Amino acid sequence: MLGPGDLITAVELTPLPFARRSRYRKVRDRASFSFAVASLAAAVDVGDGKVRDCRIAFGGLAHAPWRALRAEELLRGAPATQESFARAADAELEQAQPLRDNAFKVPLARNLMVRTLSDLCEAP
Amino acid sequence: MAGTVDRPAVGVAMARVEGLEKVTGAARYAVEHDVEGVVHASVVQSTVAKGVVRAVDASDALALRGVLDVLWHENAPRVADDDDLELAVLQRPDIAYRGQIVAVAVADSLEVAREAAALVRVDYEAAPHDVELTADHPKLYKPDKVNPAFDTDTERGDVEAGLAAAATTIDATYSTPAQHNNPMEPHGTLALWRDGDLTLYESTQGAPMARDTIAKVLGLEPERVRVISPHVGGGFGSKGTPKPNAIVAALAARHVQRPVKLAVTRQQMFAITGYRTPTIQRLRLGADREGRLTAIWHEVFEQSSTLREFAEQTAVPTRTMYAAPNRRTSHRLARLDVPTPTWMRAPGETPGMYALECAMDELAIAARIDPVELRIRNEPDVEPESGVPFSSRHLVDCLREGAERFGWSGRDPKPGIRREGRWLVGTGVASSTYPARRRPSQAIARAEHDGRFMVRIGAADIGTGARTVLTQVAADALDVDPALVTLELGDSALPFAMLAGGSMGTASWGSAVVKACALLAERLGELGGEVPAAGFEVSADTAEDVAADERLERHAFGAQFAEVRVDADTGEVRVPRLLGVFAAGRILNPLTARSQLIGGMTMGLSMALHEESVLDREFGDYLNHDFAQYHVAACADVQQLEATWLEEDDTHLNPMGAKGIGEIGIVGTAAAIANAVHHATAIRVRDLPLRLDRLLEAGLSAAG
Numbered sequence: 001m002l003g004p005g006d007l008i009t010a011v012e013l014t015p016l017p018f019a020r021r022s023r024y025r026k027v028r029d030r031a032s033f034s035f036a037v038a039s040l041a042a043a044v045d046v047g048d049g050k051v052r053d054c055r056i057a058f059g060g061l062a063h064a065p066w067r068a069l070r071a072e073e074l075l076r077g078a079p080a081t082q083e084s085f086a087r088a089a090d091a092e093l094e095q096a097q098p099l100r101d102n103a104f105k106v107p108l109a110r111n112l113m114v115r116t117l118s119d120l121c122e123a124p
Numbered sequence: 125m126a127g128t129v130d131r132p133a134v135g136v137a138m139a140r141v142e143g144l145e146k147v148t149g150a151a152r153y154a155v156e157h158d159v160e161g162v163v164h165a166s167v168v169q170s171t172v173a174k175g176v177v178r179a180v181d182a183s184d185a186l187a188l189r190g191v192l193d194v195l196w197h198e199n200a201p202r203v204a205d206d207d208d209l210e211l212a213v214l215q216r217p218d219i220a221y222r223g224q225i226v227a228v229a230v231a232d233s234l235e236v237a238r239e240a241a242a243l244v245r246v247d248y249e250a251a252p253h254d255v256e257l258t259a260d261h262p263k264l265y266k267p268d269k270v271n272p273a274f275d276t277d278t279e280r281g282d283v284e285a286g287l288a289a290a291a292t293t294i295d296a297t298y299s300t301p302a303q304h305n306n307p308m309e310p311h312g313t314l315a316l317w318r319d320g321d322l323t324l325y326e327s328t329q330g331a332p333m334a335r336d337t338i339a340k341v342l343g344l345e346p347e348r349v350r351v352i353s354p355h356v357g358g359g360f361g362s363k364g365t366p367k368p369n370a371i372v373a374a375l376a377a378r379h380v381q382r383p384v385k386l387a388v389t390r391q392q393m394f395a396i397t398g399y400r401t402p403t404i405q406r407l408r409l410g411a412d413r414e415g416r417l418t419a420i421w422h423e424v425f426e427q428s429s430t431l432r433e434f435a436e437q438t439a440v441p442t443r444t445m446y447a448a449p450n451r452r453t454s455h456r457l458a459r460l461d462v463p464t465p466t467w468m469r470a471p472g473e474t475p476g477m478y479a480l481e482c483a484m485d486e487l488a489i490a491a492r493i494d495p496v497e498l499r500i501r502n503e504p505d506v507e508p509e510s511g512v513p514f515s516s517r518h519l520v521d522c523l524r525e526g527a528e529r530f531g532w533s534g535r536d537p538k539p540g541i542r543r544e545g546r547w548l549v550g551t552g553v554a555s556s557t558y559p560a561r562r563r564p565s566q567a568i569a570r571a572e573h574d575g576r577f578m579v580r581i582g583a584a585d586i587g588t589g590a591r592t593v594l595t596q597v598a599a600d601a602l603d604v605d606p607a608l609v610t611l612e613l614g615d616s617a618l619p620f621a622m623l624a625g626g627s628m629g630t631a632s633w634g635s636a637v638v639k640a641c642a643l644l645a646e647r648l649g650e651l652g653g654e655v656p657a658a659g660f661e662v663s664a665d666t667a668e669d670v671a672a673d674e675r676l677e678r679h680a681f682g683a684q685f686a687e688v689r690v691d692a693d694t695g696e697v698r699v700p701r702l703l704g705v706f707a708a709g710r711i712l713n714p715l716t717a718r719s720q721l722i723g724g725m726t727m728g729l730s731m732a733l734h735e736e737s738v739l740d741r742e743f744g745d746y747l748n749h750d751f752a753q754y755h756v757a758a759c760a761d762v763q764q765l766e767a768t769w770l771e772e773d774d775t776h777l778n779p780m781g782a783k784g785i786g787e788i789g790i791v792g793t794a795a796a797i798a799n800a801v802h803h804a805t806a807i808r809v810r811d812l813p814l815r816l817d818r819l820l821e822a823g824l825s826a827a828g
């Protein structure tokens with residue numbers, strides 16, 4: 001926790017070798033010069049048709065990046081299939097509290113996560 | 125002079141004559157002009173949508189070093205005429221909309237003026253506002269006329285009986301949001317008084333008409349006002365008539381007795397320089413078994429401000445497009461506590477044809493008829509409501525030519541079945557139309573002793589290429605090389621001319637230029653081709669010619685075809701292909717014409733996918749005040765974009781045989797794209813823009 005007067009002087013990122021299989025997807029209303037309506041960053045470690053490990057984070061859903069910890073937890077050890085991804089996405093987005101004008105972001109985030117993870121796992 | 129050139133200049137893809145000036149930055153736009161002793165003005169805008177200004181405290185602003193004064197309704201010079209309350213600025217305490225100008229700070233630098241404006245404290249007595257247009261709004265009424273002088277309602281035959289007798293009917297409600305014109309150059313004025321005469325460097329679509337309006341508001345003889353605007357960075361209708369900035373600058377300059385520059389900011393343009401009204405449109409169509417329309421019923425609901433009635437003619441194109449024995453159109457307007465709407469590129473046709481052409485697509489699907497064929501089957505022999513013949517009408521040829529070029533034949537009409545990877549793919553078509561009119565204008569043609577020619581006309585080149593095209597027109601009328609002709613425009617001191625609006629510029633100005641140049645050539649012939657040392661000039665006025673034009677329906681037509689891709693997971697819509705085929709008389713310059721047409725189509729794409737001024741119900745104005753939030757199509761949104769035209773020989777228009785092309789390009793584009801989105805997704809979104817949230821809310825879902 002930062003205290004008054006503290007300055008961030010460095011951010012250290014631990015190497016994540018499996019993030020070689022990763023993807024970032026930005027959904028936007030126009031093709032350029034546009035903030036993300038929703039975005040997703042994901043890295044997956046797949047072996048023997050199973051998810052060994054993964055990291056998933058959403059942008060554009062809340063006032064801060066949304067780390068999909070519940071989905072990550074559910075996916076570890078699960079089959080790397082569209083069904084697993086959909087179940088994990090639904091579990092993650094159960095926590096969402098959409099408002100009148102952004103309710104569409106729930107199906108959008110779900111579709112985005114399922115599609116991105118499916119594409120990642122199909123990638124050679 | 126005769127026979128001095130090998131080929132006519134008209135029809136050649138001549139580059140803009142002022143191109144070098146523009147790309148080198150030498151061309152001066154309104155507030156770029158410099159005059160001695162100029163000071164700067166910055167406006168204060170109302171923070172309430174309805175109410176009155178109780179008091180203005182300018183003490184902090186006046187205490188800033190460099191501030192000359194602050195003006196508001198109690199201390200500003202009086203205007204002479206308040207017929208148009210939008211232009212009677214700083215005259216009364218009443219607030220008609222949020223963002224209305226309530227005060228102006230004048231200082232010796234722009235920075236200080238803005239700081240001073242921010243320090244002005246305005247005390248309001250706010251009243252509840254009413255800003256949201258609905259189809260059952262209690263304030264809806266029937267205006268006397270719709271823009272500019274069309275019948276508000278029309279009725280032919282028995283529309284209920286026509287619907288009852290139909291084999292297929294459509295009843296659908298469409299909406300278009302408020303859209304802001306947003307030309308690249310914001311509005312701006314440099315006002316300068318000298319011995320009681322006013323000169324304005326003004327970003328305007330018509331210097332002579334702006335001069336007359338401004339003179340009337342200020343109570344001056346028109347000869348005492350001069351409006352200069354050699355270059356204008358677009359207007360799209362919002363600079364067709366003067367906006368409050370011109371009057372504020374003039375009043376401020378008179379008050380501080382210095383030249384005043386007032387540069388409207390992009391953010392301010394969302395309140396004080398006009399926009400396209402939102403519309404709600406209910407379309408009812410009936411057709412027999414062969415797809416022939418038995419009834420067309422188009423109802424329109426739209427808004428204006430409490431200051432000024434602007435009733436957009438949204439259902440007017442529906443009166444002209446298709447044959448049907450039974451028809452009804454109507455417009456209802458609500459005067460709300462909102463900024464004043466105005467012309468925006470093809471007012472009327474743009475929103476109206478969006479609704480009509482989507483309804484035609486829905487009818488084609490319901491009747492199981494190809495949408496191109498449906499339109500061909502409903503081609504009228506004469507204008508369907510007036511019964512007057514068309515001067516020329518080649519809609520069917522445009523549809524056929526477009527279908528051929530686009531590869532329309534063999535299209536499977538079934539929606540939502542084409543998939544390429546993550547994309548759902550679809551195609552759509554819509555018709556375009558725009559009237560081809562002309563108005564009286566005057567011009568002077570002058571021969572110089574050195575063999576050069578000068579043509580003077582109070583026309584406007586708002587980036588369209590008018591200066592170039594009129595140079596070509598003049599060169600042919602004089603039968604000389606266009607390099608010998610200099611065209612002067614953009615100044616109210618030049619002969620009176622129609623403004624650049626209603627796609628009437630080239631037709632109106634060109635008529636006057638041809639007349640003046642032909643007369644000059646004739647007179648010079650009488651002089652034996654010898655130009656006197658002092659030069660020789662003649663003037664022409666087309667008022668009588670225009671009044672004598674026979675009664676015909678003059679319109680340009682076109683057909684637009686779109687291919688869209690919709691991301692099956694996210695609803696992102698992209699338009700890989702857009703084709704427009706137009707029949708618009710003789711094309712005078714293919715380079716500038718293509719530019720106009722693809723510019724219009726791009727704006728139509730932008731309307732279809734992006735543009736929406738979002739109403740803030742709580743504060744009562746438009747929320748998105750800049751280009752980060754008010755989206756217009758970016759380069760990446762425009763992929764393969766093609767505009768082409770048919771040869772159209774129409775001798776009933778004007779000496780050039782030309783129809784205006786500044787607006788038709790935007791008409792129909794949004795419908796073609798919306799129809800293609802339906803074909804791709806099987807989802808019919810009737811409310812523009814077609815954003816991904818709307819498709820997702822309507823049930824688009826593919827993943828998992």
